Amino acid sequence: MYFKDITIIDKDLEVREHMHVMTDGEKISYVGDEAPADTEGQEVYDGKGRLLMAGFVNSHAHSPMTLMRGYGEGLALQEWLNDRIFPFEAKLSSDAVYYGTLLAMAESIRYGIVSTNDMYYFCDDMAKAVIDAGCKNNISRSITNFADDDLWTMASAKEMKSFYDNFNGAAGGKIKVDMSLHAEYTTTEKTVRELAEYTKEIGANMHVHVSETKKEHEECKERHGGKTPVKYLSDLGLFDTRTTAAHCVWVEPEDMDILKEKNVSVASNPISNLKLASGVCNVPELLRRGINVTIGTDSVSSNNSLNFIEEMKAFAIASKMMYSDPTAVSPKQTAAAATVNGAKAQGRNDCGVLDKGYRADLAVIDVSGPNMHPVHDMLNNLVYSASGSDVCMTMCDGKVLYRDGEFTTIDIEKTIFETEQETKKILSSL
């Protein structure tokens, strides 16, 4: 596709007007301020009133939980989990997970998300939905273990291994299989150690929940002789491969030293953390230390949307509040966290950047509306003034997945219908 005379957010996250961008197959083949020499056979996309940028990377999600959107609202955390979420999850089926994930991918694509870091189970069904949707996902089968079992005697670990063997690199690399430890408080030392070793051995990424709530953080220290979750997990080797640590709301300065030393990416989930009243991630300090900070939505059960523009705004303003400083976290830092930092965390180094040679993972934003004027600073308008639905096209590996209300890979009416049906089935079985 040839994007003609369009405003872009370039590789340095600078806004440039009147640019020309072309994709060829799965990649971006041209970016320049003049029309490319040869545009023959290319569909011409009129750039008037449009902003072209790298698609968003959602660094922390549990897509099948879309089935539980708004389920159990108004309950306190433990009640919500014990009386609603856990019983519902116990009844999940392959079909429910497939359609729940497909619906999440539709919502993601609609909001300009091209790639997700997902953590859940029924991963084969999740992968099938992602492949059908045509987007990217680093999917991990989350491991929990409360007994002292050997890792490989556990059904979940066997599932994880078989999922890795069958799906890692599937769909031309769109699917990557990561490993996942659910969290310190849901596993034993032996499990952490064994999973860390296996992950290193196969060279996979690690995805883990870390210090989401104060309770979790403090109880870890009580359990492990003062060691924080970061220190404990690091000592057991969990961060010896490329790791995304979700939340990190309660991490301490020494934890940040470790995260930096181990090149751990931190996925901040501002809306979920606010909505569940977990706290605010110290993004400005993490950024100051050069830690790779990314943005996640967490599940829609605790958000309750995948609106990534909304998430960017929350990411920036939560930090301002925390620091009593309206200048904390700039629109550029926010845009980086929403795109290139997320791609790096996934180990997708040819993604997340609008430049020649990178994957054509792109989002087009309609900037013609009243909410996007006047334009003193386009990046500012993107982060603070755009609406999620201003995304008018999403492309992954050069293929259009969503455009002007239409999904090209997903039968959205069927997906919504089937999701509702699967949800009803589960509710009626409770």
Added chain:
Amino acid sequence: MYFKDITIIDKDLEVREHMHVMTDGEKISYVGDEAPADTEGQEVYDGKGRLLMAGFVNSHAHSPMTLMRGYGEGLALQEWLNDRIFPFEAKLSSDAVYYGTLLAMAESIRYGIVSTNDMYYFCDDMAKAVIDAGCKNNISRSITNFADDDLWTMASAKEMKSFYDNFNGAAGGKIKVDMSLHAEYTTTEKTVRELAEYTKEIGANMHVHVSETKKEHEECKERHGGKTPVKYLSDLGLFDTRTTAAHCVWVEPEDMDILKEKNVSVASNPISNLKLASGVCNVPELLRRGINVTIGTDSVSSNNSLNFIEEMKAFAIASKMMYSDPTAVSPKQTAAAATVNGAKAQGRNDCGVLDKGYRADLAVIDVSGPNMHPVHDMLNNLVYSASGSDVCMTMCDGKVLYRDGEFTTIDIEKTIFETEQETKKILSSL
């Protein structure tokens, strides 16, 4: 218009499916679970995949500041005000204010806002824009006074009075003229007293900034022998007419007693308060005491949008964070604050409710998208999962102002063009 087989949020803020609603002239003439007897001559609106509700009331705004959207981002508060906002405002013209307000009304209407509480100056130009847009607005000419002038020797007061005389009740009551004291820290005791008296005399509403920042709150106490802004203003009689107090972030328990006793409405502006790092309004406690709490966007210079669904979500989650309680502020309380409470604060008792006999001030939300499924709880989905742009129709006094991307009263391209031109003129004169 006859809304056929549609989901509604009814007068008790309960969600009811398969309802039938009809408007006749400026009012709602029918609400029922069966089709009305006579629908002849009525346009039929197909309710499939749509939610009908009372339009939103934006309880605190400075619409012309739309001209400064994103201007001076990345500066600290005082620098932002002194180096950017104040010099820009000094150059405002009638045309700039007219188009800035018209653009704000376009954005408002696009997001389902039918009525606004505006505070600024150049009010005649603001009123003209609101009348042209066809929505409602309680406009007030904000009074500041640092000397000890008699109120009526001040040009601003004369402007205020003439604006009241010329525009109060204009456009069939769509325009209401309120009085406005900017704030305690920008006026003298004499001005507060004189303005309070005049406001009571003419029976107008009062609109005032109260305890937005900690600095303002504490300095007031130092200046006035320990009196908080609420206590000080109340003692001077400012709350003796129907009053909207914007922000109230730093009010104390004794202040809340006064707000309750004086029937003062509190307009909470969660995004602006977070973005400017002013703090979080204690909405749960205000609600517990039975105070009428409403929602405002504040100006887009400090927000930077008028996306009211986003504002509702921020309203609810800011309170959860403040109380470390995910159950603080329910979707129903949020919907009330966004509609009926706002109408009450404006003294528009026939607005803000979807029921027979009320004004046909309505918003239609497209709930057919992937982000709005499954539906465990529609009100929950509205507050937490909808996107601002899911608003697909806005009607004021029975007249459609926006529908499916089209504005019926505003030439949006011209408005954007003229706003950009006026902005450039001001910038080039600085």
